[in-house]
Amino acid sequence: MPVQLYDTHSRSLRPLEAETEQALRFYCCGPTVYGPAHIGNFRTFLLQDTLRRVLEVDGQPVHHVRNLTDVDDKTIKGAMQAGLTLQDFTRQWTEKFHADCTALNCLPPHDEPSAVEHIPQQIALIEQLIEQGHAYATDEGSVYFRVSSFENYGSLSRLKERELKPQSKNSAGQRNDADEYEREAVSDFVLWKQRKPEDGENFWKSPWGEGRPGWHLECSAMIESSFKGATLDLHGGGVDLCFPHHENEIAQSECAHGRPLCKHWFHSAHLMVDGAKMSKSLGNLYTLDDLRAKGFSPMALRYALIAGSYRQQLNFTIETLHAAQSALAKLERFATTLLDKAGQKTSDLKAYIQASDPKLTGRFASAWEALGNNLNTSAALGALFGVVGSNPAPSLNESEARDTLSAFGALLYALGLSLFTEQVAKANTPDDIQALAQERWEAKQSKDYARADSLRKTLLQKGWLIKDSVDSYQVEPNDGQT
RNA sequence: GGCGCGGUAGCCAAGUGGUAAGGCCGAGGACUGCAAAUCCUUUAUCGUCGGUUCGAUUCCGACCCGCGCCUCCA
Structure with missing residues (x-):
């Protein structure tokens, strides 16, 4: 159709x-x-x-x-x-x-x-x-x-x-x-x-x-x-x-x-920023580099900009970008479960993102239908997350997982979304912070939890967040990604 | 004034004549030494007032409010 x-x-x-x-x-x-x-x-x-x-x-x-x-x-x-x-x-x-x-x-x-x-x-x-x-x-x-x-x-x-009728001035207030x-x-x-x-x-x-x-x-x-x-x-x-x-x-x-x-x-339709038309004087005119400097990836911007339907003015805010970044992360998790089932690696996803052999029927049919119906990207993303939410991966065999990946990939291609692309640049961690973090990790390893917690608190007060995994840890600025 | 687009949960945002997708945030729970991450659960009667209808958020009318264009603009 x-x-x-x-x-x-x-x-x-x-x-x-x-x-x-x-x-x-x-x-x-x-x-x-x-x-x-x-x-x-x-x-x-x-x-x-x-x-x-x-x-x-x-x-x-x-x-x-x-x-x-x-x-x-x-x-x-x-x-x-x-x-x-x-x-x-x-x-x-x-x-x-x-x-x-x-x-x-x-x-x-x-x-x-x-x-x-x-x-x-x-x-x-x-x-x-x-x-x-x-x-x-x-x-x-x-x-x-x-x-x-x-x-x-x-x-x-x-x-x-x-x-x-003739006007003496245009909307920018300049003489005509x-x-x-x-x-x-x-x-x-x-x-x-x-x-x-x-x-x-x-x-x-x-x-x-x-x-x-x-x-x-x-x-x-x-x-x-x-x-x-x-x-x-x-x-x-x-x-x-x-x-x-x-x-x-x-x-x-x-x-x-x-x-x-x-x-x-x-x-x-035009993009609005914080509810107003973008303009230099309002300080709400962003370039891609401006947003990169705030730690957002271009892909998050792409997602944010296509998340509303095109005939509607879209109100852009920094919060919109946070939402986009989180949504993208969710798609990556979904992709990971499918790739696991298909016995493939993260890097194999690229091969599925293509325009050919869409296989968009079945699970992704409603997402596809939305795109074909006046480019309703918003509804398409909604439908996509409907599938993501009821993650089908666990019940699939390897070949079914690959078919699902094909359909998912075709949809990603249509939306122009690529996953697992660039890591958001992390701010450099100062040496003293690094040292404290290391000290905390060692305290934790020796099960000195009181000391570990106290150091965590100290770091938090200095604006740094510790995230542990099984055998390592990360230090991140605790400023909400902006 | 003319032409056009809107007003849906804390934010962003779909949609339908039969009581409203999705994302984010928040809250509760599971898990975790504590966190983080993850997973589960949870949050609306659709600007106002009338009308049509068995039934309207969805159709019609009026009104209120926001925004865009009217020879700069994506």
Whole structure:
């Protein structure tokens, strides 16, 4: 049964199907590489990755393309401030983005086009739009899209039902393009921006003079070149991109090419932090490294970010991460019992985590059903823990245990969860603490419990916790993992 | 003002016209010299008020509250 997914355009649940024998054409608006991505960005990318994985396990191949925005106001400004060329500046942040994605177990897209590498395609697209009367150049050397020339403008976000009145400020409180009085209409958006002094050396030659492409244009151009002129099956992004970005993409692409840009729109809701929108001023904007520094693993973050369903705003807190970490540990225990039964080692689990041969019926059927029903990751995890809670391992023989591992592994693949990955870095234990701990251990070994307990108490007062096992002990900071 | 999404246990969060998954935390118990870990048990009537219905948390209406977008944003 094909995966069902809510489509923003038709506002309905629809099956996600590619043309026969074709990979599903899936395009995602990628990051602007001017700094480290924050966890809100990653929620969207993680959800897209999860959807792709679900489709693959379901037997639907996907051609996944996600662009890099490596030219815009922020990248140019960042490069100038850093005293780097735009290319060097964006390269370092692209590498950081890739490293973070890898840590979060995101499959790399099959194609990752960059805006800078598609300047000629963007210029050609503009020329085409001008020729067709959908765009116009101004005396100053900018080019705008003529919104009034596209009858269906606004269909994705129901713009006709909105009051499209000019505003003097946008929601960030900034003036709206004060210098763009030259536009025919306020709703017209820029395709080509004339060169400005603050752009430095970051400009390209064009038929309209030196300048650079507008943001919306790059996606239209890259989609066209990555998918060789075919209509997309699926296009994804955060809800905020719905308008104007995706609306403008539709206008540009459909006017230029005379065919639908995309059949199905996938928008994920925003991540909130501590009940509020993330922002630097509130101090609640986290990057992956911020959370690592607090001792959380990337996998815990992945779990936390996919634990809520994608159409719902997810409220992220540090407590959420604790919960994720504990939940992951529980899955690892479950895996261990199954591996034992199957006569295999922890390291053998990897072989089971794959998209092929899902065998997702039986025990994990309801988890799988949830994923196929509008990517309900939350319900899927619930169903998974239903199985974990009634741990079937003890009653299985070796071959049954292996089958269960296959099904479990396919589910882990779909969710993008890997187990037994990295150990959370433990803080270094100071020598004096180490010495006290050793002293306590020796006291315990000689059954001097009074002394052992007293030393335990001393260590606890100093903020360190002793955890014994049969023949060894560990010392950990007793600060609740944060 | 326009468009959209929500309000479910201490926290996070699914879901259904017939009295509500799951995770975390907490509590109790088992185990342990004591702890830790682990295991078992345990914690809700679903924002408010009406309506429809044999029956609503689930459908309809009104209201209250929170959040997002309205050309910066994943």
